[in-house]
Amino acid sequence: MAIIVQRPKLKWWEQLYLPALFIGMKVTLGHFIATLTGKKKVTMQYPEEKWDAHLPDHYRGAPALVTDEHGRERCVACQLCEFICPPRAITIKPEEIPSDDKWAKVEKRPRAFEIDMIRCIYCGLCEEVCPEQAIFLRKDYAITGTSRAEMVHDKERLYEIGGVRTGLVNKWNELK
């Protein structure tokens, strides 16, 4: 069945097209003046102004390793994060902690811990799976580099981003 669309019947002055022009100009000039006088906050001038202060606590930025208040690197090289990482961005080479070390009872630590930030998808599964509370997603989001090699965060860089994190569960302290 055909549907007959009833077109609105225009008045003679509406058919002149000019009134529509002025109504349209009123809208555009309204926006123009509002933007020009700064009444309308347009957008953030990104590199100068940043959203950093407003980032929520659960923000998922770059993953990083943390040390605790004793200066111990919390990672025990269990490699759970390496296995769960969906894009396989994490590479861990474990090593044994020598017996004369203060934390020898922890037994294992990463010799090398690399996160390829080109691959990382910031999903946060590594943080979720970590039994040692050693890896956290921090608020750094502008991870840039001029080469692929530069985009691979090594252990040193990861601890630099992560820093010291206090108030975590310290299960190794009791067995000292």
Next chain:
Amino acid sequence: MDWHLIIAAAIKIVVFVFLVTLPLVAMSVWAERRVSAAIQDRVGPNRVGPFGLLQAVADGIKFLLKEDFTPAHVRKFYFWLAPALTMVPALLTCAVLPFGSRLFGEKMVIADLDVGPLYVFAIASLTVYGIVLAGWASNSKYPFLGGVRSTSQMISYEISLGLSIVPLVMIYGDLNLSRIVHEQAQNGWALLPLWGEGLSLKGFILAIPIFISFIIFTTSMFAETNRLPFDLPECETELVAGYHTEYSSMKFALFFLGEYAAMIIGSGLAVTLFFGGWSLPFGWLTPATLDAEVPWWHGMIHIGTFFAKVIAFILFFIVVRWTLPRFRYDQLMRLGWVFFFEIALANVVLTALLLWLL
């Protein structure tokens, strides 16, 4: 002709065309982007230089450094000729626009022709050749269709453009733009007859046909310069980029800048014919006769007034572009041939009747 005249003309050409109009073209591209951004609640280019004012320079350098690619299948001579043919006529029409009264005893117009508007229309028609040649020489279907379409649009609107200023010429009885402007300076602008002899019943009645002329002239100018709401030559969905699809780098930029140059000259002509050119409102600082000496600072104020009016008109062009949706092609042709052509003719008759009766 002595050396003095040649040197004066050369200085006027260099300063008016190359030091003022061409930078104005670049600035209007910047203004277009900033104004459209403000209208759409965005920021627009603001990185290069203060307020992004040097954006045009950056774009120019980019266009010059890009590969100037000529496709193998084009007709090379005409392909190279076409961009020049769109840019050059637009700049040539600068010659007759009076951009000021007098400065240091020199008339502020490059060529004080007695056929000003005719010269403008004759030269501006050449722009069509640029588009025809671009569409044809590209030897490819979308540019060809775009070229055909924009040619027929420009030719159609040239008729109403020419006819629309006939009433004005009848009222002033003169085709010399300098004298038309001086007449308006003394007796009220064509659209604002509020002083001198314009402030009379005759002046007010004659403002009616002038207003009709103005609407037809401005609308046809939009169509002639291929600006929205009549930017039919370019259409991504139907024609890709229209007649300049095959062009790249500076050749493309010439088409792009030619459009803006035509817009500036169109604004200049509209200001000259309808808004009293370089004259200030209410006859302030108007020289007594056309050949009277004016102090240099009066001359400077007149030049500034002219460009202020032109810039205001360019802003009007820009705001209209970001306000109106485009016309469909048949609507465009209908508007040109069925309405504007007839209204312009009737307007000529109306003006003749009014001039005869009053």
